[in-house]
Amino acid sequence: MSGSIIFINLAGAVALLLWATRMVRTGIERAYGEVLRERMRSALSNPFKAAVAGFFLAIALQSATAVALIVSGFTASGYVAATIGISALLGADLGSAFVTRILRRDLSLLVPIFLIAGTIAYRTTARRWQEMGRIFFGLGLLLLSLRLIGEASQPLKDSHVLPIIMGYLEQDWVTAFALAALLAWLFHSSVATILLLASLASHGLVPPVLIIPFVLGVNFGGAVIGAMLTRGDEKAARIVPLGNVLIRGFGMVFALALQLVWKFDLTVHFATPADAIVWLHVAANAIVMVLGLPFAGTVAGLLDKWIADPKKDDGEEMTQLSALNPSDLTNPPRALDNATREIIGMCDRIEVMLTRIFDAFLHPDEPQMKQIERLDDSVDRFNREIKLYLAKIAAGDLNADAARRQQELIEATINLEQVGDIISQSMLIKARKKQARGASFSEQGLKELTTMHQRVVRNARLAFNLIVNRDLDHARQLVAEKEIVREMVRNSEENHIRRLGGNVTSIDSSSIHIDTMRDLKEINSLLVSIAYPVLAQAGQLRTSRLL
Incomplete structure (x- = not known):
């Protein structure tokens, strides 16, 4: 099989994964968005509760980025302090990582069940049931996409180019880290990126020495997504995702520095490289959450001083530009x-x-x-x-x-x-x-x-x-x-x-x-x-x- 056909098949499977993830998230937001937002808002009373609320909301939405946008909106509206918002995002990062562990289980039998249930529910006239159908169908497509990624990546074992690329990255972990971060940012989903890497690793396409740089890079790129999506918002909304970048991003860079010195080998602790990728992803975010929560207030204070204040309130024009040309x-x-x-x-x-x-x-x-x-x-x-x-x-x-x-x-x-x-x-x-x-x-x-x-x-x-x-x-x-x-x-x-x-x-x-x-x-x-x-x-x- 030619390299172009392999790439097309793999790209199509990844596209289906991204689309299915979005379908599930939009279905949940439409059906239960208001309930989730209100419960999230009521739970944001202290950093610990905020982290727990962020954890469960990220599992429900299968996206820490979605939680980042919701919490940033709460912060901008004055509902919660930036310290609480950053704490919620640290919990959301762990929740998003936990989703990858759930999806890595053998759930192939659920593919036809979800697809059938989704079709039946979507054909009803009730709006709530239609959104439930969207969720079920999206879950079915998501699990199907993981199978397709595995099938599409099998021919890569015989590739002549991939070993050369991986061989270079084995000698340059910083580039491997940056490449994984870029991939996560392009996908706008750390969940999808980790699942892709785990699928490739299960077919022996990811060298064991690259597991740690890849996972750390994905987490760094995942933190940047929220900051990029809110870069044009007001100051209060930008503090939360930027605080997540400082804590989570610094944690990943620091961990990479330790790896460059100590050269840990995780594969000896796990049955397969895919398990090593998923569990490292979960562990990294758990450690960052535990160590980062005490510093959430300090980071929020520093960002409040560093970020330029446009000195406008909500009652004034957010910008002098107008669409009325x-x-x-x-x-x-x-x-x-x-x-x-x-x-x-x-x-x-x-x-x-x-x-x-x-x-x-x-x-x-x-x-x-x-x-x-x-x-x-x-x-x-x-x-x-x-x-x-x-x-x-x-x-x-x-x-x-x-x-x-x-x-x-x-x-x-x-x-x-x-x-x-x-x-x-x-x-x-x-x-x-x-x-x-x-x-x-x-x-x-x-x-x-x-x-x-x-x-x-x-x-x-x-x-x-x-x-x-x-x-x-x-x-x-x-x-x-x-x-x-x-x-x-x-x-x-x-x-x-x-x-x-x-x-x-x-x-x-x-x-x-x-x-x-x-x-x-x-x-x-x-x-x-x-x-x-x-x-x-x-x-x-x-x-x-x-x-």
């Missing part, structure tokens, strides 16, 4: 795309406002409340500039589809601006009123409000995505949420009236509770309206609710 007004399709990009920036601010307003109810903080007000000013500016920009597009140059899209964007912008007003001019006032009265929600009332808020936040993200992807299934799902939220408000009000019989806590916060539920309901209705044009264009929107 006046020169594109003569090209309507491009101008509409520009407006869509600008609306996404508006959505980002709305999401921050919607997320933080609930914290203002639970933990009143005047600087945070002022920040919400500044965000609303920013949303108002977006609304004004986007509408003026869309109005300048020459109507005579628009075809029917473009004219309809122009109107949809204007309506979406208006609705988003109204959402911002409800948060800043209604909900924020209630938060201050609750603080002034010293009132508190009853345990059941708080649970109802929390559930309602989480659902509206999830619907907001779905609506924001719909502005870009115009997915019909997502539009139907979003519109279905309107009746669900209406029923939640109705049940909450009935329960609240019953609690007023003797619960002093409910009496003190009665009007705030009911009005907040109705504010969230109104916000949800405005967000749902973003789906109407998509359904109308597909002929799936009734003109009236009346029978």
